[in-house]
Amino acid sequence: MKEDISIREKILKLKEQKDVLILGHYYQIPEIQDISDFVGDSLNLAQKAKETTKKIILFCGVHFMGETAKILNPDKKVIIPDMNAGCSLADSCKYTEFKEFKSKYPNHIVISYVNCSAEIKTLSDIICTSGNALQIVNSLPKEQKIIFAPDKNLGGYINRMTGRNMVLYNGSCEVHEQLTSEYTLKMKRENPDAILIAHPECNDAVSKLADYVGSTQGMIKYVKESKNKKFLVATESGILHKLQQDNPDKEFIVVTSSESCACNDCRHMKLNTMEKVLYSLENEEYEIKLSEQTIINARKPIEKMLSISKKLGIIK
Numbered sequence: 001m002k003e004d005i006s007i008r009e010k011i012l013k014l015k016e017q018k019d020v021l022i023l024g025h026y027y028q029i030p031e032i033q034d035i036s037d038f039v040g041d042s043l044n045l046a047q048k049a050k051e052t053t054k055k056i057i058l059f060c061g062v063h064f065m066g067e068t069a070k071i072l073n074p075d076k077k078v079i080i081p082d083m084n085a086g087c088s089l090a091d092s093c094k095y096t097e098f099k100e101f102k103s104k105y106p107n108h109i110v111i112s113y114v115n116c117s118a119e120i121k122t123l124s125d126i127i128c129t130s131g132n133a134l135q136i137v138n139s140l141p142k143e144q145k146i147i148f149a150p151d152k153n154l155g156g157y158i159n160r161m162t163g164r165n166m167v168l169y170n171g172s173c174e175v176h177e178q179l180t181s182e183y184t185l186k187m188k189r190e191n192p193d194a195i196l197i198a199h200p201e202c203n204d205a206v207s208k209l210a211d212y213v214g215s216t217q218g219m220i221k222y223v224k225e226s227k228n229k230k231f232l233v234a235t236e237s238g239i240l241h242k243l244q245q246d247n248p249d250k251e252f253i254v255v256t257s258s259e260s261c262a263c264n265d266c267r268h269m270k271l272n273t274m275e276k277v278l279y280s281l282e283n284e285e286y287e288i289k290l291s292e293q294t295i296i297n298a299r300k301p302i303e304k305m306l307s308i309s310k311k312l313g314i315i316k
């Protein structure tokens, strides 16, 4: 009999046969989001990874997300479709440099954004995501000295919102960093009826122009609850899939940094394709491997984040 089934069908079949949980980040291409068991932001996906009883986790996102899933499930096989799907923000913070940076600030605790390598996590006291960063910082005493790494933009936003003076590591995301207040303002003027929503990885000048600043999940919730019909969206373009699915009657315009650019596509997130997802399932590649000691040390600050988030009611 002629084999004539689509990649999508092959993926769905193999997923069941091999007992695989597919996790997809909101920045993945729509086709990948549609074959995922769960689509979410980094906080939700970390939680789903922790809860699963499936044999294998296929993480469609970027490398550090796969690492987080492995750290939370050391006994499970965690695979990602492309080992080169990194993250400019995670790459901007290297182990040796960060260790040296940290040594300059004794008596400080380290809060690291989840967008960092497992090695950086081992040097951290608490991990946060954009979905809980503000609450996690607020849960600490005012006088507590804090190093925030690696994202200077998220850290700067929290400093501004809380009146704290956390020491910021100088890392950033290449996708959000390139958005400018000048061009964002131009887009706002051209769309006076639109609400501007922004990810806190945007620089401070752009965040200050936004009507709402929050994680991908936060933006999705905000738009769903809003009565407004038009939104300017300052983050990676993959989020539009979910926004449009949830709100067919609303209009979304991605904020760019010039007239015609594809600059809102994260080149790392977009390395994943349906063909690679299928290859991953067929060959159970590419496996995330971490040493036992790295897993033990990196797990502590992640568990701390999850327990604070539960206590604060951010996750169940």
Ligand code: 13P
Pocket (backbone or CB within 6 Å): 040, 041, 042, 043, 115, 129, 130, 131, 173, 199, 201, 214, 215, 216, 217
């Ligand atoms: P979220 O934590 O909002 O999922 O964002 C992850 C990310 O990579 C943002 O660039």
Ligand code: SF4
Pocket (backbone or CB within 6 Å): 062, 086, 087, 088, 089, 090, 115, 173, 174, 175, 176, 201, 236, 266, 267, 268, 269
């Ligand atoms: Fe990293 Fe930025 Fe891509 Fe998110 S959008 S994965 S922070 S490079």
